[in-house]
Amino acid sequence: MKKRLGLYNSVYSGGMDGLGVSKGRLINSRHECESGISKMAKARAMEKREKKVSMIADGVMRAEMMEMAIESGGMIPIMLRKK
Numbered sequence: 001m002k003k004r005l006g007l008y009n010s011v012y013s014g015g016m017d018g019l020g021v022s023k024g025r026l027i028n029s030r031h032e033c034e035s036g037i038s039k040m041a042k043a044r045a046m047e048k049r050e051k052k053v054s055m056i057a058d059g060v061m062r063a064e065m066m067e068m069a070i071e072s073g074g075m076i077p078i079m080l081r082k083k
Helices: 036-072
Strands: 019-022 025-028
Touching: none
Parallel strands: none
Antiparallel strands: 019 025
16 A cells, blocks of 8 residues: 655655755755855955955054154154155
């Protein structure tokens, strides 16, 4: 005798990773697929952004150091002088 299939014992329940049945609907809870090329592109973009943030932070730090040096009447450190 063949087993009768319903929503809770259908071919979709537990048979496929990331798919489930809820209130009679097939729910896709799989992670988004992403190719290796797009992962590398995202990693490269993050690296470029990190470099930009680092340059801006370095510029702000240098400006603050120059401002403190000028306010104190001292000499501007050699590394901060324009060449």
